Amino acid sequence: MxxxxxxxxxxxxxxxxxxxxxxxxxxxxxxxxxxxxxxxxxxxxxxxxxxxxxxxxxxxxxxxxxxxxxxxxxxxxxxxxxxxxxxxxxxxxxxxxxxxxxxxxxxxxxxxxxxxxxxxxxxxxxxxxxxxxxxxxxxxxxxxxxxxxxxxxxxxxxxxxxxxxxxxxxxxxxxxxxxxxxxxxxxxxxxxxxxxxxxxVANSPNAVRESKRLVQDIAGRAIDNDLLADTAERIAKIRASEEGREGVKSFLEKRTPSWRPA
CATH class of the missing domain: 3.90.226.10 (2-enoyl-CoA Hydratase; Chain A, domain 1)
Known part of the structure; x- marks a missing residue:
């Protein structure tokens, strides 16, 4: 550039x-x-x-x-x-x-x-x-x-x-x-x-990106059934993601996650 x-x-x-x-x-x-x-x-x-x-x-x-x-x-x-x-x-x-x-x-x-x-x-x-x-x-x-x-x-x-x-x-x-x-x-x-x-940089790139989007999308919304379904869908999706699985696995195995710089 x-x-x-x-x-x-x-x-x-x-x-x-x-x-x-x-x-x-x-x-x-x-x-x-x-x-x-x-x-x-x-x-x-x-x-x-x-x-x-x-x-x-x-x-x-x-x-x-x-x-x-x-x-x-x-x-x-x-x-x-x-x-x-x-x-x-x-x-x-x-x-x-x-x-x-x-x-x-x-x-x-x-x-x-x-x-x-x-x-x-x-x-x-x-x-x-x-x-x-x-x-x-x-x-x-x-x-x-x-x-x-x-x-x-x-x-x-x-x-x-x-x-x-x-x-x-x-x-x-x-x-x-x-x-x-x-x-x-x-x-x-x-x-x-x-x-x-x-x-x-130490955090999951995907989790950081989705967390930023989460605040922008959720702020000011009414807490109703649509919002409950939306937030449940988001956490379910990220739990099943590659970085989500790696994060939980690395925590349980007491090791550094793959995305974190050495």
Missing amino acids: EFTALTVNIANHVATVTLNRPDVRNAFNETVIAELTGAFRALGDMDEVRAIVLAGNGPAFCAGADLNWMKKMAGYSDDQNRADALTLAQMLHTIWSCPRPVIARIQGDTYAGGMGLVAACDIAVAAEHAHFCLSEARLGLLPATISPYVIRAMGEQAARRYFITAERFDAAEALRLGLLHAVVPAEALDAKVAELTAAL
């Missing part, structure tokens, strides 16, 4: 996708959107990849939309605007639905659309100095395409406040709201991400 706005590296079953436009605080435009979509689709299909880290180069994780891109959009027709917005929505959904677990490594400030990137990931870890802002209302805009993920991540009540106030808040508040899973000193960020990727 060749990119102009990203770097992608794969080592020890972990792919690291890095936003690489530090001169504009990793703001995204049509190129970034297309490359992120392509990268996550490709990595999601690679059996060797068991986890993906989404990172940013430079002082900011992602400042949202590139100003030059926004200026160009001002001259778009209604159809062009809709099509352009849909590509952003599809990119976020590609990250959210990627069959590999995705960790956001947040080394700096994250604004507007960058919040959508974080919320679309499965796990989010930030340096304690990072700040966050849903800044769209300041510009007369709204966080529409990112809203499905941000509302799920930080909750409806918090979204009500921060969507309309556009207040800046720190990593500790983001952790309290549930947007983040861990906040660490900047010098400990890589170690924390490595700890999490090691945990992911």
